[in-house]
Amino acid sequence: MTSSGSALSDEEKLDWLRLIRCDGIGPISFKGLLESHGSARAVIEALPEIARRSGRALKLPSEAGLRRELQAMAALSARFVAVGEADYPLSLAAIESAPPLLAVWGSLAPLSRPMVAIVGARNASALGRRFATVMASELANAGFTVVSGLARGIDEAAHSATVSNGTVAVVGGGLGHIYPSQHEQLAKDITATGCVISEMPFEWVATARDFPKRNRIVSGLSLGVVIIEAAARSGSLITARLALEQGRELMAAPGSPLDPRNDGSNKLLREGAILVRHASDVLEALTPLVERPAPPPRPVQPRFEFETREPETAPAPPSASTGDPDQDRLIAVLGPSPVAMDELVRASGLDARRVQLALLELDLSGRIERHGNGMVSLLYAGRPN
C-alpha cells in the first residue's frame, strides 16, 4: 500500500484496477500480494506463476473492458480513489477488507466529514421513514455525513432528507447499474453535493451476494450505524454485525414489538445496541469518536465473508497435498471454525511471514475462507461454493 496521503500515478492506478478486477482476487489477497511483491505491476508480472502454483485461472481483465470502464467513468466525471490516497476515508481504510479502489461519482467533500450510517427496512413503515428523515436531517445539520445503501425505504428516506447537505450512497453493483432503477434520479441528485460509490466494475449488475459486501463499506465508512426497522434475518442485521466487527458504534431505534419490522432492531437492542430516540442520542455516542483514529476491529466471531470467489472452480479436496510443505502444514492445523493468525503461527510452528504467504496461496487456490479480523477457516470440497 502507499503511505497515507500519497497519490498513485495514473499508471499505478491502472495496474491496481487491472489486479483488483482479476477474478479470484479480493481486497485481502490484493493487499497480501501487493505486500509480498512490492507493487501491482510486479504482481501482474508474476501472475502466471501465482496462477500455476495455486492451480487457478486468475485471468487478468481484458484491456478492452478496462478501457470501457475508464471511458464510462470519465463520462460521469467519476474517479477512482485508492486506499492510502488523501481522498480515501481513513475510517474505511481501517477495515481489514478495505476496497483497494473506490469508484466515486460526485463530490468527494462529504467523505472528509465524520460519517454515520442510517440503514433499515426496504418495506419501511410511514413512521419508520419519518423517523429516518428527521434523524438524518438532524445529524447532517450537526455536521455528519449520512451514509446509506440507496435501497428503498429507510435508505431512501435518509438520503432524500440530506441531498442538500451532501450524502454518500454506497451501491452493490457498478455505477453504471444503479439498483433499484427507480433511484437513478435520486443517485444523480445525490452527486450534486454528495457522491455515489462502488467497488464493483462499472457495468456490474448486483446480485444477492454483493449486498453484504456493499454493507461492509457502508459501516466501514461510518463511526456508527443507526438501524431503523430491521426485520429478523434482514440485510440491516448484516450491516449491524459488520459494524460490530469493525469496532463501530451500533445504534438502533426502538419500535413496537407488534410490528415485525422491528423484530431485528429490538433484538439488537436486547443484545446491547445503543437505543437512540433522536439525533442527540447519536451525537452523544459519536461525538467523542470524531477526530480520533478509527478503532481496531473488535474480536467478534465473524460470520461473513467478502472475498469474491470464483463460482465455477471447485476447491481442491482438503486432503490433497498442495505440493508446498508450509501450505500442507497449515491445512493440517486448520478446520471449519475460523481461527486467528497468531493461533496459526503457534499451531504450525511457522513464522508469521511464512504463514501469511502460505495463506495467500491457499486463498488464491480456494482452499481457505477469509473472515473478518484476520480469521481464516478451511474450505471443504463438499461445501456449497
Added chain:
Amino acid sequence: MTSSGSALSDEEKLDWLRLIRCDGIGPISFKGLLESHGSARAVIEALPEIARRSGRALKLPSEAGLRRELQAMAALSARFVAVGEADYPLSLAAIESAPPLLAVWGSLAPLSRPMVAIVGARNASALGRRFATVMASELANAGFTVVSGLARGIDEAAHSATVSNGTVAVVGGGLGHIYPSQHEQLAKDITATGCVISEMPFEWVATARDFPKRNRIVSGLSLGVVIIEAAARSGSLITARLALEQGRELMAAPGSPLDPRNDGSNKLLREGAILVRHASDVLEALTPLVERPAPPPRPVQPRFEFETREPETAPAPPSASTGDPDQDRLIAVLGPSPVAMDELVRASGLDARRVQLALLELDLSGRIERHGNGMVSLLYAGRPN
C-alpha cells in the same frame, strides 16, 4: 412482627388496625414501635407518652370509624391480611415499607402465585393496549399473576385480559372508593377470581400523593415490572424506580420515539431496563427468580417517600433541642441528603438500637424523612410540607 405464617387473633388484628390508622404512623414507624414495645396493644397504651415526647397529636382513630370500616369490609366479604400471616405475600413482606395490613377484596389465590406487574400510560395508544393485552394473557397462561393499578389505559388492558385467570388490582384509595369510578364494574369482575387490595382506610378518597404509595405495593408484590408506554415524568416511572429500589426486575416495551408516550419507557431502556418484546422475554427474566426468596433491596439512592405525614403539623425547626440527647446527636449528624442507618451509627457513636429508637421518635415528631432502603434525611421547617 409475628413469625412467618402465624395468624393474628381478631383482637390483635384490631389493635394493628387501630395503630396503623393513627395519623402520623406509617408502615416503617409501625414496625419500629411494634419492635420497641412488643405488641400493638402495648404501643397503644404508651401512645399518650409517645405523643407527649414527640410533640405530635398521634390521635387514635375513633371506635365508630373503625366499626364502620369493619362493617363495610364484612359487607364485601373483604378481609385484612397482616404481614407475617400465611396469606400475606412474601414478596411484599420483603420491602421495607410493607403495609402492616392489606385490605383484600376477592380471592386470595392469585397472591400465592408468582406475580408480575404490568403498568403504563393512562392515555395509552391502541397499539400499547393491544401489546398489554397480549403480554398479560400470555404471562397469566404461563402461571403468573398479573398485578396492576386499576388505572385507565395499560392497567385496564392488563387486568381485563386476565380477569378469568385471577388478577390483582392495587388501588390508591380505600376499597369503598374505587378510582376511576368507571372501573367499579371491572373491580367487581376482578374479585370473582382475583382481588382488589388497598392499605388505606375503606372510605379513603385517593389524592395524587397516594399513587406513589400504591405503586410501591404494585412493584413490591411482583418479581418484576413491565412498563408499557410511559411518558416522561409519568407515574409509571415512579413504579420503575421503586421496582429497582426493591431489587425487582425492571422491564420495558420499546416503542417509536416519535410517540411521546414512549419517552419514559425508551429512556428506561437506555438506562438498562430489560427490553421485552413478548411474554417469553419476561419469562426468561423472571422464571429463574420463582421459588427463590425475595431479593434484598438494592442500594439505590431513593427519591420517594412513603410515610403518611400529618400535613397540619409544621415540623419543629432543626436547631431546636428535642430534649433527648440521642435525638439531638442524630439531628447534628443528619442533613438534607439521605444517609444509611450504619452511617448514622458510625457518625453518632450510638449503637444501632439507640439510633433506631431515636429515629422513631424523630420520625413521629416530623423531624426526619424516611426514604427506601433504611435511608433517612433531616426535614427542615422551611420545606414544603
